[in-house]
Amino acid sequence: MSLDQKDVLHVAKLSALELSEQEAEEFTKDLQDILGYVERLESVDVHGVVPTSHVHGIVNDFRDDIAKNSLKLEEVAEMAPEFKGGGFRVPKVL
Amino acid sequence: MNSLCKLSAQEMRQGLLDTEFSAVELASAHLDSIKESNETLNSFITITEDKALAAAKAADTRLSSEKENSPLLCGLPLALKDMLVTKDVETTCGSKILKGFVPPYTGTAVARAEKQGMVVVGKTNMDEFGMGSSSENSAFGPVRNPWDTERIPGGSSGGSAAAVASGQAPLALGTDTGGSIRQPAAMTGIVGLKPTYGRVSRYGAVAYASSCDQVGPFARNIPDLAMLFAAIAGKDPQDATSVAEDVPDYLAEVAEKATSGLAGLKVGVPQEYLVDGLQPDVKSAFESSLGVFEKLGAEIVDVSLPHTEHALATYYIIVPAEASSNLARYDGVRYGHRTAKADTLQELYAKTRGEAFGKEVKRRIMMGSYVLSAGYYDAYYLKAQQVRTLVANDFLAAFTNHCDVIATPVSPCTAFKLGEKTSSPLEMYLADALTVPVSLAGLPALSIPCGLDTQNLPIGLQLIAPAFEESKLLSTGNAFLTEQPFELKPLTSGGQ
Known part of the structure; x- marks a missing residue:
């Protein structure tokens, strides 16, 4: 599977990353190299092999349903770049 | 360098109990050592002097009242990789995107160490978000190896490794996703343990690739390592992937087997x-x-x-995939850096991330988004999960x-020069070939020094055990180092 700069810009958009022209060019080459390397997996026979997403196969780890306090609003406000009226302020959405 | 900084953690413990020196004196000696050498090594991003002295004072009170009954680590200095969140202390992950971020809570591993009375001396430099093998990918400049300051200390926990190797701290915590504790330990001539996945809580360890990330200890000898490891291991309700296996008394097990040799062990x-x-x-x-x-x-x-040759490719699909998802949280809305010039929300995200993430982080996010995107998921991500099995x-x-433990080299090479591998990301990835298979399998692995190369740089030996058998690793490693001791030259010769 080959990848060109158009693909890189598409992936950058999916990743919400603004790239400079130089970065787009550089990453096209880097990702081509890396994808070229990982394509060696094509030769591995995985017929019937169960995929691993978690090594110990833990499915659920329940705790008692007890309500606990979360962070205080002031602590959250302290960390936020812009906080007003109990909410995070951002530029227009659309 | 103050001679206190050359002691082992066990000797420090004894000195504190015998009131040869106080925890405050011990902390001051290490803070001085950091100040002396940090300009050269750049191993610390933040030095927590005031907090350290206050913690040391509290430890002295506790030592004088509880004496032998005080926790083993009470009053001992500790360096923390800046990937571990610490309440009221800036936590950057080596990234511009978290510069100035002061977390409202402390993660479990650190909290457990502090509960023992450990004295945190600072937060160590690292590859941004753990992504790198040389500690050069930091927004705060590269870390240098105390053995040769023209060389890298390994990565991504290079700051923690350099701190322990140079006498800035006797003990440190790092994180290991694909070798980030083992490889810097090898390249700086100290010992480092990547625990079994689930052995140590990941709560408060900033997420990079959640199915591989583990917090683990660095030290200059195995008994010291065992003490710190015992303090941080064990189930934590805050991390659903931590496992409820009993935590043995690692130090006692190491001591018990120190003189019995390794008869019957199959390596x-x-x-x-x-x-x-x-x-x-x-x-x-x-x-x-x-x-x-x-x-x-x-x-x-x-x-x-037989599948070793496919492990690296598998790792560099799964880990970027997880990273692309985990790092979506850095959006300039709730905490961390925000761009000054965005007209829409989408622009705010893209510019904030574009400005503040370093190159390697961007590369891995893009790689992850690519392998997870429609049409490629089965060919890359699903396939990699199968090869992982x-x-x-x-x-x-x-x-x-066939065997009880497995022995391999830690890294195909010793510490390389700064800038030597930065031009080719793929070449840098190949440096991880011998450590990533263990990470994919979630097994514990120990790195111990086993010699010097022709340029007098340390070489590391990796010991791998079945899940939750860290005790076997520690006692085997201790027997090895007792038989073939290793001289930590940056410390014995008084620094760089």
């Missing part, structure tokens, strides 16, 4: 790890290490891990049928 050597591209003196040091095991009574057996099964078969 497996996978031929797949002795590949082309292994530096010749790394190979010869590894081979003579096998002689040390034999001398101790262990038996060397050949084992085969095969890699893990290889280890299982070797341990079930």
